[in-house]
Amino acid sequence: MKKDIILSGVGGQGILSIATIIGDAATSAGLNLKQAEVHGMSQRGGEVESGLRLSDTEIHSDLVPLGAADIILSMEPMEALRYLPFLHEGGFVVTSSSPFRNIDPYPEEAVRAALAGLDRVITLDLDGITRTNAIPQSANVVLLGAAAGIIGILSPEQLQQSIRNIFAAKGERVVEMNLKAFEIGREYGGRQ
Amino acid sequence: MTQIKLLLGDEAIAEGALQAGIKGVYAYPGTPSTEITEYIQHAAAARDNGIHCTWSSNEKTAMEAALGMSYAGCRSMVCMKHVGMNVAADAFVNAAMTGVNGGMVVVAADDPSMHSSQNEQDSRFYGKFAMIPILEPSTQQEAYEMAVYAFALSERENLPVLLRITTRLAHSRAAVRIRAGRTEPAKRPVADDPSSWVLLPANARRKNAALTEKQTRLELLSGENPLFKVLLSERPSGKGIVTCGTGYNYVMENGAVEAGFHLMKIAQYPVPTERVREFAGRCGSILVVEDGQPFLEEQLRGIVGGGYPLKGRLTGDLPRTGELNPDNVAAAMGIEKSPVLRVPEGVVPRPPALCQGCGHRDVYIALNKVLADYPAAKVFADIGCYTLGALPPFCAIDTCVDMGASITMAKGAADTGLHPAVAVIGDSTFTHSGMTGLLDAVNDKADITVVISDNLTTAMTGGQDSAGTSRFEAICVALGVEKEHVRVVVPLAKNMDEITRTIREEIDYRGVSVIIPRRECIQTLARKRRREMSKNNQETAK
Ligand code: SF4
Numbered sequence: 001m002k003k004d005i006i007l008s009g010v011g012g013q014g015i016l017s018i019a020t021i022i023g024d025a026a027t028s029a030g031l032n033l034k035q036a037e038v039h040g041m042s043q044r045g046g047e048v049e050s051g052l053r054l055s056d057t058e059i060h061s062d063l064v065p066l067g068a069a070d071i072i073l074s075m076e077p078m079e080a081l082r083y084l085p086f087l088h089e090g091g092f093v094v095t096s097s098s099p100f101r102n103i104d105p106y107p108e109e110a111v112r113a114a115l116a117g118l119d120r121v122i123t124l125d126l127d128g129i130t131r132t133n134a135i136p137q138s139a140n141v142v143l144l145g146a147a148a149g150i151i152g153i154l155s156p157e158q159l160q161q162s163i164r165n166i167f168a169a170k171g172e173r174v175v176e177m178n179l180k181a182f183e184i185g186r187e188y189g190g191r192q
Numbered sequence: 193m194t195q196i197k198l199l200l201g202d203e204a205i206a207e208g209a210l211q212a213g214i215k216g217v218y219a220y221p222g223t224p225s226t227e228i229t230e231y232i233q234h235a236a237a238a239r240d241n242g243i244h245c246t247w248s249s250n251e252k253t254a255m256e257a258a259l260g261m262s263y264a265g266c267r268s269m270v271c272m273k274h275v276g277m278n279v280a281a282d283a284f285v286n287a288a289m290t291g292v293n294g295g296m297v298v299v300a301a302d303d304p305s306m307h308s309s310q311n312e313q314d315s316r317f318y319g320k321f322a323m324i325p326i327l328e329p330s331t332q333q334e335a336y337e338m339a340v341y342a343f344a345l346s347e348r349e350n351l352p353v354l355l356r357i358t359t360r361l362a363h364s365r366a367a368v369r370i371r372a373g374r375t376e377p378a379k380r381p382v383a384d385d386p387s388s389w390v391l392l393p394a395n396a397r398r399k400n401a402a403l404t405e406k407q408t409r410l411e412l413l414s415g416e417n418p419l420f421k422v423l424l425s426e427r428p429s430g431k432g433i434v435t436c437g438t439g440y441n442y443v444m445e446n447g448a449v450e451a452g453f454h455l456m457k458i459a460q461y462p463v464p465t466e467r468v469r470e471f472a473g474r475c476g477s478i479l480v481v482e483d484g485q486p487f488l489e490e491q492l493r494g495i496v497g498g499g500y501p502l503k504g505r506l507t508g509d510l511p512r513t514g515e516l517n518p519d520n521v522a523a524a525m526g527i528e529k530s531p532v533l534r535v536p537e538g539v540v541p542r543p544p545a546l547c548q549g550c551g552h553r554d555v556y557i558a559l560n561k562v563l564a565d566y567p568a569a570k571v572f573a574d575i576g577c578y579t580l581g582a583l584p585p586f587c588a589i590d591t592c593v594d595m596g597a598s599i600t601m602a603k604g605a606a607d608t609g610l611h612p613a614v615a616v617i618g619d620s621t622f623t624h625s626g627m628t629g630l631l632d633a634v635n636d637k638a639d640i641t642v643v644i645s646d647n648l649t650t651a652m653t654g655g656q657d658s659a660g661t662s663r664f665e666a667i668c669v670a671l672g673v674e675k676e677h678v679r680v681v682v683p684l685a686k687n688m689d690e691i692t693r694t695i696r697e698e699i700d701y702r703g704v705s706v707i708i709p710r711r712e713c714i715q716t717l718a719r720k721r722r723r724e725m726s727k728n729n730q731e732t733a734k
Contacts, residue, residue, distance in 0.1 A: 011544065019365075023198050027367060033198065035365040038307070039223055039654070044580065046544030061445035062364035062438065065518040067532040078542070084533040103542055110538025117536075170726045 002055035003153045004064045006083045009075030010100045011048045014140040017166075018073065019050050021144060024162040025154045026054050036062045045102050047079055051086075054153050073147050075126070075140060076100045078111045093118055094147040094189070096126035096139070122146055122192045129184060137174075138181035145185020156186060193372040201361035204332040204368045205271075205299060206231035208339025211370070212295070213377045215266035216244030218254035220624060221653035222273030223308035224362035225301035229271055230656075237374060247650075249659045250595070250624040251276035255283035255298070259352075262296040263389065265380035267343050271299040274315050279595065279625065281318065284352070288322040289391055289399045291350040293383040295343035299355045301362045304483050305515035308359075310575070310594070312513060314484035319354040319461060323403050325410055326354045326461040327417075330440040332366040334419055338459075341418075343377070349410070351403075358483045360438045360515065407462060415464035421457040422471060425449050432475030433525075434458065434468065436488060439481035442521035451525065453479075463491050472496045479524055480504035483516045545580055551711035552578040554683035555645050556588040558691040558709075559614065566699065569612045570605060574598035574626070576618035576652045577713075578645055589616060596625025603629065603638045612699040615642045620650040623660040627671060633704045634672035641698045642706045644668075645683075647713035655716040668706045677705035684711065 005022070007015040019035050026033040034053045051064040066085050072093045074080035080095035087093065095115070099106055115121060124146055126139045135142070141163065148156040163182055167175045199207065206228045209217065219229040232238050232245045244261075248254035251272040261268035272280065277300050284298060300315035319326035327342055329335040338355060346353040387395050414420065429452030435443050436458040448455055456471045458464070472478060472495070480489040480502065489504040496502055503509040509524045510516065522529060546553050555578070563569040573579060573589035574597065581588040591601060598615035606613040617626050622644050633640055644664055650656040660667055668678045677698060681691045691709065698705035 010542065023365065027196070027198050033366060036360060037200070037363045037365065039227075039363050044544035044547060044577065045542075047542040059366075060441045061518045062360050062366075062441060063517050065445065065522070067530065078539055081536050081539050084535055087533055102545065103540060107538040107540060110536065114536035114538070174726070 001153055002053070002057065002059075003071070003151060004069045005052040005054070005071045005073055005151070006064060006069045006086050007050040007052060007073050008079040008083050009048055010079060010102065011045050013075040013100070015048060015050055015075055018140050018144050019052055021141070021159060021162045021166050022052055022054070022151075022154065024165050025158045028162065029154060029158055031056055031153065032059050034059045034062045047082060049083060071147060071150060073143060075143060077115055077123070078107065081111060081114050091120065092147075092150050093121040094143065094150070095121070095123055096143060097123040098125060098127035122189055124185070124188050129188070133180070133184055135177055135181045135184075138178050141178045141181040142185035142188075145182040146189030148182070148186050149189055194369045195372060196367050197370055198365055199332055199368045200227055200363055200365050201329070201332050201335045201357055202227035202301070202363070203231045204335040205339045205355065205357070206235070207368065207370050208336040209269045209297070209343075210235060210237045210243075211374060212340045212343040213267055213375045214243060214269050214343070215294070216258070216261050217269045217271060218244070218248050218257045219271040220248050220251050220254055220276060221650050221656045222276050222301075223653055224303060224359040225271045225273045225276070225299065226653045226656070227362070228299060241374065247656055247659065251280035252283055255280040255287070258296055258298075259283060259287050259290070259292070262292040262294040263383045264294070265382050266294040267296070267377050268294060269297045269299065272301070273309065274300055274302040274313050275309060275311065275594070276300070277315050277318050284318065285322045286391060287352045288324045288403060289396055290389050291399070292346055292352055294380055295346035295377065296352045297339065297342040297346060297355055298352055299357070302356065302358045302484055304358055310592070312485065314487050315354065315356050316461060316484065316487045319356065320487075323407060324351045324354060325349065325413065326356055328356050328437045328459060328461070329361065329419070330437055330457070332361070332364070332368050334459075335361060336368050336370065337419065347377075349406070356437075358438055358515075360483065411462045411464050411466075414458070414460040414462060415467040417460040419457075419459035420464070420467075421455070421459075422467075423449050423455040424474075425452050425454055427452050428454060430476035432456070432471060432478045433481055434471070434478055434488065434492060435481040438483045439516055439521070442516055442518045443481055443525070445518045446522045446525055446527055448525065451527070453525070458488065463488065463495070465495055468492060468495050472500065477501035477503065479509065481510065481516065481521055481524070543583055545583065546577060547714055549714045550577070551647055551683040551709060551713075552581065552645055554685060554688070554691070555616070555643060555709045556581045556586040558683070558688060558695060559616070559643070560586065560588050562692050562695045562699065563612070563614070566612050568610070569614060570610060571614045571616055572598045572602040572605070574615075574617040574621045576621055578616060578618055581616070595621055596629055599626050599633060599640070599642055600629035602640045602642070603633045603636070606639045607636070611639060613640045614699070615640060617642065617644055618651075619644060619646040619648065619660060619664065620658040622664070623658065627667065630668065630673070630704070631671050637703050639702045640704055641695070642704070644706060644708045646708050646710040648710070649713050649716045651713040651715065655713065655719065664708055673704050673706050677701060677703065678708070679705070680708045680710055682711055683709040
């Protein structure tokens with residue numbers, strides 16, 4: 001079995017933390033993993049993307065080929081659409097619906113219409129969800145929670161354990177907050 | 193005993209160097225090489241063994257310090273991005289002439305597709321130019337293995353060894369099997385051989401002859417590298433592929449051997465000529481798959497001769513520029529892919545920008561205000577976050593070429609009478625390569641205004657220490673800038689009147705002046721705050 005995931009968003013939105021959690025879970029589960037990250041200039045509020053490949057057999061390319069991704073997991077709606085050429089026919093898009101408006105004009109309508117036109121898509125009002133639940137730092141973990149049911153190659157429980165592992169150094173409060181965020185995400189993901 | 197760690201290619205190299213028992217790493221931060229040194233800085237093994245790992249002022253000082261460490265009998269590593277090789281080239285090429293004592297490994301991280309760079313130069317050309325062995329890993333595991341191997345090779349051949357990687361390997365993570373413990377390299381006495389280390393022409397001629405003579409042997413060694421591979425297809429189609437580095441991964445992703453290709457993977461240079469010739473004989477045609485410039489392809493053309501069907505970047509079978517990926521390699525292999533989804537209409541690029549609240553923003557707002565009154569003004573900028581001042585809404589800079597060029601280009605332009613000639617340079621770039629240029633300007637009483645936008649860090653690469661922090665006024669005055677023309681301001685909106693007045697005054701002064709807008713990078717500031725917060729959190733939890 002193998003899963004290719006494209007993580008996307010805007011520099012500074014925390015997509016690499018999602019990758020770190022999945023990476024930890026994959027290693028604990030004995031899966032092979034390759035994760036291509038973006039460092040450097042584009043992290044300054046530009047478009048960022050990280051390809052995450054999980055497999056029980058050897059993985060060669062660090063980059064996800066076009067048309068191969070099972071999931072696009074995005075912290076920002078337009079950034080989800082940017083990587084559609086990487087998605088395969090039956091693939092899922094799981095994305096925040098809250099635009100990050102650091103470009104002018106932001107193509108609000110076009111983005112909404114394009115997302116609505118996708119076959120398999122889970123959208124979350126991440127801004128609203130994190131505000132209502134007072135978890136402003138954990139938007140990325142909410143998103144991961146929403147995708148937990150479709151990642152498949154890793155169970156939600158395995159991901160939970162990795163959230164504990166990864167945030168342990170920051171104290172119990174941070175761990176609890178992120179577990180809560182993960183649960184909230186799962187609930188939203190399950191509904192769609 | 194082995195341990196499995198999830199590592200970036202950069203980090204795998206750091207592990208390899210620690211395993212090989214280095215005494216020090218020398219580097220200036222530069223994407224995509226920065227994480228090698230950072231990993232060593234955070235490693236317990238580095239603390240326990242007193243390994244030198246603080247940042248150097250630039251790549252040349254780093255290269256020379258590494259050579260000095262080698263001279264003293266210890267293993268040393270020096271790391272940089274590809275353009276850093278230009279800065280260090282004098283030391284690098286001549287280190288091949290002196291040779292080494294303790295093993296010395298130079299890591300150059302190339303950036304095909306220029307994700308974070310101003311050009312696509314391929315460091316393998318430097319290795320060939322200096323006539324030393326070059327190692328090129330394909331995977332994170334190989335990066336680790338090759339780093340370990342590189343030190344032994346360097347000591348055996350008495351030469352520095354170049355380890356060349358690209359962004360894709362540097363910044364991609366995978367599981368790496370790490371052997372426990374640290375090799376204690378055999379103790380070597382300090383070098384005591386002036387005839388090797390004093391490159392007077394008489395000595396240099398002898399060393400040059402010896403280095404040239406060594407080349408045949410080095411070629412043979414390349415063919416014996418444990419990671420050099422020839423994979424023969426069981427259903428040969430007559431087609432062959434010669435590949436190296438990350439190119440190998442894309443070829444394998446596309447199932448080259450099953451598809452009937454014979455495959456040769458080069459792991460070390462100089463190119464093993466005989467092995468290539470022999471391989472070419474088995475194939476009717478060869479596709480060269482390499483990330484970077486057509487370094488291998490050009491040399492293969494020489495080996496197989498003009499009539500041989502050789503394909504690659506030069507023939508247009510692969511794109512002439514830019515990074516390889518599984519898709520352009522598939523196309524070059526003749527593999528048909530089904531059509532993919534399109535990016536919907538309306539999706540627009542999102543270029544990077546200076547952070548909201550960044551001090552460089554206030555600097556550019558002030559500069560634009562003042563320079564509106566000087567239509568002939570030119571702003572010569574430099575390398576760092578502030579290069580983003582080229583983009584809207586600022587459009588505030590006219591040039592950005594290489595580390596330090598702001599001051600010297602402004603000076604050259606001012607020498608023709610251009611006024612105002614303004615240089616914008618960051619604090620770290622100033623100590624990297626700006627100081628000598630400022631001395632030139634002072635000596636010529638050039639009519640330039642230098643803005644050292646000081647954010648107390650090397651921000652672009654993630655906030656490393658900056659070599660001159662808290663000493664810039666002293667440095668400028670010591671270089672001869674008049675005290676009253678070294679001005680410090682705090683780049684905040686509320687100080688805009690003072691900042692614009694200062695800029696105006698210094699532009700109107702027809703000599704060298706330096707303005708230092710100083711305010712900490714808000715990203716490093718936020719990181720410090722977060723660290724303190726999580727420390728407090730943990731303490732309350734206790
Ligand atoms: S990282 Fe620091 S210096 Fe760079 S743009 Fe952001 S605030 Fe400015």
